[in-house]
Amino acid sequence: MSEPSSTDKKVIPIAVAAPEAAPPESPTGAMIRTLGLVSAICGLIIVGAYQGTYDAVAANKRIATERAVFKVLPKAKSIAEFLAQPGGGILKVGAGETAIPAGSVKFFAAYDESGKLAGIAAEGVGKGYADNVRIMFGYQPDCQCVVGIGVVSMRETPGIGDKIITDKEFLANFTALDVKLKADLSALANEVKAVKRGSKTNAWQIDAIAGATITSRAVGKAINDSAQALLPRLVPKLDTLATKS
Amino acid sequence: MNTAHYKTWDEFTEGIWRQNPVFVMVLGMCPVLAVSVSAVNALSMGLATLFVLVCSCGLVSLLRRMVPKEVRIAVYIVIIATFVTAVDYAIQAISLALYDALGAFIQLIVVNCIILGRAEAHASKNPPLPAMLNAAGMGIGFAIGLFALGAVREVLGAGTLFGITLFGAGFQPWVIMVLPPGGFFVLGAWLLFFSWLERRKLRRAAPPMEAGQHV
Amino acid sequence: MKIGKAFHPQISPICADEKEPRAHAMTSVSLVCDLSWFNLRNLRNLRIDSRFYGMSAPLIEIRSAPHVQSAKTVETIMRNVVYSLLPICTFYVFQYGISALLSIAVVTGACLLTERFFVGTGTQAGRLSDYSAVITGILLALTLPPGFPLWMGAVAGMVAIALGKALFGGIGFNVFNPALVGRAFVQAAFPTAIATYTPSFLPGRFTEFIPSTLAWPLMIPDSAAAWLKAKNLDALAGATPLAKWKFDGVLANADELLTSLSGHMAVGPSPLLILLCGAYLASRRFMDWRIPLAVLGSAALTAWLLFAFDPARYPNPFFMLFSGGLILGAVYMATDMATSPVTPKGMWVYGALIGLLTVVIRYYSGLPEGVMYAILIANAASPLIEKITQPVPFGRGVLDRVKKRATYPLNPGYISREEASAVTPKKRFLPNKPKK
Numbered sequence: 009m010s011e012p013s014s015t016d017k018k019v020i021p022i023a024v025a026a027p028e029a030a031p032p033e034s035p036t037g038a039m040i041r042t043l044g045l046v047s048a049i050c051g052l053i054i055v056g057a058y059q060g061t062y063d064a065v066a067a068n069k070r071i072a073t074e075r076a077v078f079k080v081l082p083k084a085k086s087i088a089e090f091l092a093q094p095g096g097g098i099l100k101v102g103a104g105e106t107a108i109p110a111g112s113v114k115f116f117a118a119y120d121e122s123g124k125l126a127g128i129a130a131e132g133v134g135k136g137y138a139d140n141v142r143i144m145f146g147y148q149p150d151c152q153c154v155v156g157i158g159v160v161s162m163r164e165t166p167g168i169g170d171k172i173i174t175d176k177e178f179l180a181n182f183t184a185l186d187v188k189l190k191a192d193l194s195a196l197a198n199e200v201k202a203v204k205r206g207s208k209t210n211a212w213q214i215d216a217i218a219g220a221t222i223t224s225r226a227v228g229k230a231i232n233d234s235a236q237a238l239l240p241r242l243v244p245k246l247d248t249l250a251t252k253s
Numbered sequence: 254m255n256t257a258h259y260k261t262w263d264e265f266t267e268g269i270w271r272q273n274p275v276f277v278m279v280l281g282m283c284p285v286l287a288v289s290v291s292a293v294n295a296l297s298m299g300l301a302t303l304f305v306l307v308c309s310c311g312l313v314s315l316l317r318r319m320v321p322k323e324v325r326i327a328v329y330i331v332i333i334a335t336f337v338t339a340v341d342y343a344i345q346a347i348s349l350a351l352y353d354a355l356g357a358f359i360q361l362i363v364v365n366c367i368i369l370g371r372a373e374a375h376a377s378k379n380p381p382l383p384a385m386l387n388a389a390g391m392g393i394g395f396a397i398g399l400f401a402l403g404a405v406r407e408v409l410g411a412g413t414l415f416g417i418t419l420f421g422a423g424f425q426p427w428v429i430m431v432l433p434p435g436g437f438f439v440l441g442a443w444l445l446f447f448s449w450l451e452r453r454k455l456r457r458a459a460p461p462m463e464a465g466q467h468v
Numbered sequence: 469m470k471i472g473k474a475f476h477p478q479i480s481p482i483c484a485d486e487k488e489p490r491a492h493a494m495t496s497v498s499l500v501c502d503l504s505w506f507n508l509r510n511l512r513n514l515r516i517d518s519r520f521y522g523m524s525a526p527l528i529e530i531r532s533a534p535h536v537q538s539a540k541t542v543e544t545i546m547r548n549v550v551y552s553l554l555p556i557c558t559f560y561v562f563q564y565g566i567s568a569l570l571s572i573a574v575v576t577g578a579c580l581l582t583e584r585f586f587v588g589t590g591t592q593a594g595r596l597s598d599y600s601a602v603i604t605g606i607l608l609a610l611t612l613p614p615g616f617p618l619w620m621g622a623v624a625g626m627v628a629i630a631l632g633k634a635l636f637g638g639i640g641f642n643v644f645n646p647a648l649v650g651r652a653f654v655q656a657a658f659p660t661a662i663a664t665y666t667p668s669f670l671p672g673r674f675t676e677f678i679p680s681t682l683a684w685p686l687m688i689p690d691s692a693a694a695w696l697k698a699k700n701l702d703a704l705a706g707a708t709p710l711a712k713w714k715f716d717g718v719l720a721n722a723d724e725l726l727t728s729l730s731g732h733m734a735v736g737p738s739p740l741l742i743l744l745c746g747a748y749l750a751s752r753r754f755m756d757w758r759i760p761l762a763v764l765g766s767a768a769l770t771a772w773l774l775f776a777f778d779p780a781r782y783p784n785p786f787f788m789l790f791s792g793g794l795i796l797g798a799v800y801m802a803t804d805m806a807t808s809p810v811t812p813k814g815m816w817v818y819g820a821l822i823g824l825l826t827v828v829i830r831y832y833s834g835l836p837e838g839v840m841y842a843i844l845i846a847n848a849a850s851p852l853i854e855k856i857t858q859p860v861p862f863g864r865g866v867l868d869r870v871k872k873r874a875t876y877p878l879n880p881g882y883i884s885r886e887e888a889s890a891v892t893p894k895k896r897f898l899p900n901k902p903k904k
Contacts, residue, residue: 039324046316046328050335057339064346072349137834161353165428168659219663222834412686423687425620429656438631 077116080146080156081127084118086252091115092241098248113238118146123252125149128242131160132234134226139163141172141226145234147187149246153211154185154200154231162223169223178217178224186211187235193243196236202228261383268391274367275398275440276447281365284358285399286436292415294354295403299396301344301359303389305336306368310376310388317377329372330363337362367391398443405439406430540754542639545805546599548754552745553606553800560737564614564666565673567681574618576605578625586629592638600639604628607800608647610737611793611840612654613665615678615692619685620658624650644847645804648840655840664692665708670699709791714836719783725790739795746799755803758812762819763798763826764789770827782831794826797839807847814850814857821853822846 077087089101094111101114108114115130128147133140142160147153159173172178188197198212202224208215216224274280284302289295309332313320320328341359344352352359362368371391376384407413410430412420429435561569583601586592594600608628612621628650636642655662666678680689709720725739749755771788789795802808802822809818822842829838 038319039321042316042320042328043324043331046320046331049312050331053335054338057342061342061346065342068346068349165432165659168428219660420686423684425617425658425661425683425686425688427657428659429653432656434656 073116076144076158076160077118077129077146079158080129080144081118082156083120084126084129085121087116087118087129088252089114089116090249092238094241096241096244098242098245113234113241115238115242117249119252125246125250127155128249130234130238132230132232134228134230134233136162136164136226137169137222138165141223141230143227143230145182145231147235147239149243151184152186152188154182154187154235157182157227157231164220164223168220171217171220172223172227175217178215181208181214184211185214185231187231187239188212189239189243193240195240196232200228200232200235201225261386264383264387265390268387268389268394269397270394272391273394273398273447274391275395275402276443278367279444280370281367281395282440283361284365285402286433286440288355288358289399289402289406289436289439290354290410290431291407291413292400292403294351295399296396297344297351298355298358299392299399301340301355302362302365302368302395303392304340305333305362306371306388306392306395307385308336309333309368310371311381311385313372313376314379314381314384317379320377325373325377326369329369329377333368333372334363367395401443402436402439405442406435410435542594542600543598545754546603548752549603549749549800550599550606552749552754553603553610556610556737556741556745557606559741560610560614563668563738564678565670565676567673567678568609568614570618570677570681571612571614571616571621572606572609575609575612575621575625576602578622579605579608579629582626582629582634586634586638592634593641594639598639601629604633604646604650607796608650610796611647611651613662614668615664615666615680615689617661617680617683617689619683620654620661623657624654626650627653640806642806644844645801645807648801648844648847651840652844661689663711664689665711666692666696708836709787710830710836713783713787713791714830719787720791725787737796739790742795742799749799755799756808756815758815759803759808759819760798762816763802763823764794766820766823767794767798767827768823770824774827774831788827788830792830792837793839797826797843798822801839801843802846804847807850809850809854809857811854811857811859813859814853817853817857818846818850821849 073089074087078084091099091101091108091112091114093099093109099112113130115128117128118126120126128149129144130147131142131144133142135141139162141162141164144158144160145154146156148155157179162170162172164170164172185200186198187200189195190197198210200212200214202214202216202221204221205215205218207213214224214228268274272278275285281302284298288298309329312332313329316328316332337360340362344355344359371388375387379387404414407415408419409427411426412418412424418424427435430439557572561572579601580596584596587594587596605625605628608624609621612624628646631653632644632646632649633639633642661680664680678692679695680692683689709725712718712720746755746760750757750760768785768789771782771785774782775784798819802819809815822839825842825845826838829835829841835841
């Protein structure tokens with residue numbers, strides 16, 4: 009099959025040990041045996057690593073989500089994950105389930121110390137300057153408004169686009185951003201939109217950051233799209249979420 | 254024995270300086286440019302690569318006598334991928350923020366040519382201890398290279414080092430340094446510096462040229 | 469046109485006792501007088517010639533093209549460009565006061581110091597006294613906002629010379645316009661500072677600095693908005709006409725754009741003055757008139773087409789031409805001799821590309837101004853433009869032009885067919901295989 013060649017034995021000048029004898033011819037059985045053995049060893053290592061880190065990873069993920077939700081809903085003390093299904097039903101997501109069925113919208117119900125609903129948090133995506141801007145926003149059922157935003161991930165230009173998490177005037181837009189539904193609860197009454205700085209006249213408009221218009225628009229669009237998809241399904245069922253189950 | 258000992262040490266330091274993967278061999282540029290935005294990211298990436306390099310070279314070296322050369326690349330890649338997966342989980346367990354910052358480049362360690370190169374050129378022909386030492390040298394060299402880039406980019410791009418503010422609150426960040434072009438600029442500057450060092454060494458070693466002599 | 473081949477045996481013995489190896493190597497392309505090749509790009513040859521003369525007067529002169537020499541040297545041309553820039557600088561300083569003056573001085577100083585360092589290393593062509601670094605510095609300063617922090621200006625100047633020029637080997641070898649390389653760097657590094665313009669003709673501009681000018685090195689400059697507020701001016705008064713149009717939809721008046729004399733409008737150096745100085749340079753043949761004409765013509769045409777298509781959405785061509793840095797770019801940046809094509813046809817193509825790209829970037833990108841990137845892209849394309857616009861040699865019709873061969877860097881139309889086929893390997897796969 010293969011001939012023991014000396015050409016592939018070019019010893020690098022720095023090699024320590026003397027060149028070892030050329031490996032013997034390798035029959036098919038030896039190859040399969042070796043591959044099988046190596047795969048078995050590697051499989052063991054991978055499964056071991058997965059099992060060993062599983063709890064820590066899960067805890068990290070939970071903490072990360074909680075932190076993001078608590079940031080937009082400061083009163084919240086615990087969260088539960090739900091899916092708003094296309095038909096209008098709401099499904100609780102158990103621990104460890106990560107796949108989201110097509111058409112469903114994921115959201116988090118946040119509860120305060122006494123187990124009462126403190127607000128709803130959901131993610132939204134908008135096309136920013138460099139890449140998608142993923143944000144998390146908190147929704148307050150009492151006032152039907154967005155009460156806080158946080159960025160989940162973005163790659164906007166540092167110093168310009170990332171002002172959306174530092175600019176106080178911009179963040180002031182999200183103390184009570186109106187996302188009321190129409191009377192028949194079919195869609196948002198007004199489109200949430202970023203407008204030029206200083207020209208905000210309505211509660212559903214966002215004053216954009218001067219010089220970071222595209223990123224500001226991305227935030228507006230992210231909230232609008234996500235609220236548009238989630239709220240018509242969520243609002244009729246709010247009662248079922250009123251207390252922690 | 255003494256010379257063998259010396260050689261082993263030499264093998265270890267080789268990757269750190271003479272054959273530094275970043276500054277001399279210019280290997281594995283993909284993660285070098287992409288994750289060296291901050292010193293922490295760069296150092297974690299370097300340590301992750303170091304771990305994969307040492308472990309996989311150790312295992313490859315242990316199995317070197319029984320791996321038929323027809324299937325050796327497949328075996329090396331499986332071994333490397335295994336340790337990369339383990340590192341991937343480990344980083345998730347340590348810090349999700351770091352994991353997000355490093356992104357796909359953790360998984361891409363599998364195709365980092367430094368690792369396969371070490372496995373093929375060195376570990377498959379040497380006993381485990383020298384192989385691992387050599388791999389450790391290379392890994393440390395890679396980590397140093399990454400850190401050198403990451404530190405400069407973080408200092409200029411954010412005015413911090415390991416998150417510690419260096420210049421006070423009024424520092425003007427050089428935005429370009431945390432963008433991809435900044436990676437190329439800093440890498441270019443480091444390469445320039447190292448080639449200057451090399452040339453200076455050669456100039457000092459060579460006898461002075463005679464007047465009128467053409468090179 | 470068989471001269472080259474026929475002369476070789478006679479030339480070689482003469483060359484053999486020459487001590488200059490490079491002159492020897494270049495005899496193969498000699499003895500053909502092609503005027504279109506006379507250009508400053510052949511700086512390397514100019515240099516060798518001077519060395520050649522410096523040794524001893526040779527009996528027979530054997531040189532490569534260019535064969536027609538004139539009294540114009542690199543230094544003459546560069547010095548005249550600097551002279552023509554002086555009125556523009558003066559008006560600029562008159563507009564913006566001592567901040568602009570200091571900015572020009574510091575940026576030019578940074579360029580000269582960097583040039584001095586790299587010339588000192590002996591790794592690049594050119595001398596400090598050839599005025600090219602001065603031009604780079606002045607042009608760079610003119611493209612920056614007047615209140616640009618001095619330390620950032622110094623960084624821009626250093627990057628311009630180091631990255632834009634020294635890296636490629638000095639004057640005549642650079643691929644990109646050095647001033648624009650420097651500006652592109654600071655544009656990416658300090659996007660906020662470079663977009664902060666202050667109005668011109670402010671009272672007290674000769675006694676007071678714009679506060680951002682005097683920022684400490686590495687520190688954020690003071691906000692111009694607060695300073696303007698103290699002077700009872702709108703914070704937006706400092707926006708350039710292009711930024712106002714792009715972000716606020718306000719079109720500036722024609723007279724403001726042309727002379728930048730009326731009102732507190734933040735415009736750069738006056739376009740009319742630049743055109744005037746450019747006309748001087750072109751009339752003295754220090755600059756090729758084709759490139760600015762092609763840039764402005766193509767920008768005007770593109771803008772006019774879009775304007776005719778939808779006047780509500782696109783501004784008029786006049787605004788496109790005279791706002792921002794288009795005039796400065798067309799007259800002084802695009803015509804940089806080392807980075808623009810040498811062929812006459814190529815100049816038209818090159819200029820047209822810049823004009824088109826400028827308008828496209830201004831309309832369809834997130835940036836208000838696009839001249840810089842347009843010129844840099846066209847710089848990168850100019851070797852290619854040169855290659856496809858080779859002039860047909862005298863005495864040869866357009867029809868029997870030699871087919872493009874991949875083996876030569878430039879299509880050697882001036883080498884006889886026999887010689888060309890002797891050097892180049894035969895094409896194996898002809899599209900139309902000749903019948904035997």
